[in-house]
Amino acid sequence: MARVVWHVPVTTSGTGSTTALRLFRLRDGRRCAVGFSSPEALAALLGPGQAHTEIAEPALRDLTAPLGVDTLVLDPRLVAPPVGSPAVPPAPAPAAQLQHR
Known part of the structure; x- marks a missing residue:
């Protein structure tokens, strides 16, 4: 059986000494982990500068x-919350006209 590898986004500390798995949220607010079938798919969604690591699905579940x-x-x-229509502010009330005497 072929080994299936997921390309998983990570963050790296400023010194490069620590790597952490990036977690995301589903539309209902629950946290989830994401993986991509290729580095190109990852870069297409998260950008070419997104650091990633290769990991098998069972290992990702264990982590x-x-x-x-x-x-x-x-x-x-x-990977984003649902986008609602922009709120339209109410039209301003007509300014009261002052009468000079």
């Missing part, structure tokens, strides 16, 4: 389970 994260998303197309 996220202690954090209470039980949802993994492969090749997400959008």
Whole structure:
């Protein structure tokens, strides 16, 4: 059986000594981990500068389970909260006209 590798976004400390898995949120607010089937898919969504590591899906589950994260998303197309229509401010009331005497 071929080994399936996920390309998972990470963050690296300023000194480069620490690497941490990036977690995201689903639309309902729950945390999730995301992975991509290729580095190109990751760069297309998160940008070419996004650091990543390769990891197998079972290992990703093992890393996220202690954090209470039980949802993994492969090749997400959008990782963002739903976008609502912009609020339209009410029209200003007509200014009262002053009468000079």
